[in-house]
Amino acid sequence: xxxxxxAKDLLGEHADKVEDLxxxxxxxxxxxxxxxxxxADKVDQxxxxxxxxxxxxxxxxx
Numbered sequence: 001x002x003x004x005x006x007a008k009d010l011l012g013e014h015a016d017k018v019e020d021l022x023x024x025x026x027x028x029x030x031x032x033x034x035x036x037x038x039x040a041d042k043v044d045q046x047x048x049x050x051x052x053x054x055x056x057x058x059x060x061x062x
Contacts, residue, residue, distance in 0.1 A: 022050075022051070022054045023051065026047050026051055026054070029047075030043045030047045033046075
């Protein structure tokens with residue numbers, strides 16, 4: 001079993017924790033971007049894009 005196989009197994013077992021942590025990171029990054037003067041609408045779009053990409057993996061993404 002390779003390192004990547006082990007990582008996939010761990011992510012599958014702890015998908016809810018990974019999702020929570022990724023959401024927290026995306027929120028903090030968005031807050032930081034807005035504090036630097038970036039357009040809130042653009043930041044929201046970026047956050048949604050990232051959340052869709054990083055969100056809970058479906059059967060075709062594991």
